Amino acid sequence: MILLDTRELDHPIPLEMAVDAFKKLTGDEVIHMIHRREPIPLFEIILKNGGHYNSVMERDDLWHIYITRSPEVKLEHIHV
Secondary structure (H helix, E strand, O other), X not given: OEEEEOOXXXXXXXXXXXXXXXXXXXXXXXXXXEEOOOOHXXXXXXXXXXXXXXXXXXXXXXXXXXXXXXXXXXXXXXXX
């Protein structure tokens, strides 16, 4: 699992980091992104490029986003 903790970073750095990591994903690799908000623009990019994601709100200012290219990986089964 690739961990991206972007809670302390300002826009657009978290988006750029996540897109860069997504481009490099192979096989059943998963990105675990920790963010202070739900990154809707990122989700559009992931879906447009054949990826899948699951977004989990732990609290108002803490989100865990799981991203993969593999349709075989069940992201909803990955827990914080």
